[in-house]
Amino acid sequence: MIRSAGLVTALCFASVFTLIAAPLAAQAIHYGPESALGQGTVRAYTIVDDQNRPVEIGIALSETALEGLPDLADKPDQEAFLLLDLPFPAENPTPFRLASIDWGPRGHEPVMYGLPHFDFHFYLIDAETRDAILPGDPPDLVAF
Secondary structure, three states, rough: OOHHHHHHHHHHHHHHEEEEOOOOOOEOOOOEOOOOOOEEEEEEEEOOOOOOOEEEEEEEEEOOOOOOOOOOOOOHHOOOOOOOOEEEEOOOOOOEEEEEEEEEEEOOOOOOHHHOOEEEEEEOOOOHHHHEEEOOOOOOOOOO
């Protein structure tokens, strides 16, 4: 099991993205599909108020998701990460379509990110559109 104050702090700050302050009464939580992570699961979620206004979006990890994470020791550095795309639930009234969680057991450049950690990303586009974005200078930035 990985125990790191930095990792826990990153999870606390990165796993919840608050959209609109709303009263705590009459809220509903909707989950997207689960994906396996470690010995547990991970999924995107949306919390809405009683008028279906977004209160919060985030990524929920089960209690055992941090146990048994892969070390990816057999992969070269540039491939030593685990990327999980997490679609938001159908009941999502926000413009966000996709979240992702990336596990990097060796970290990545620059050097300040060189320790094991998670990256959390929230997208206004679907995975297919995101994957069509190419590295490079405009006008070659997007391949359509």
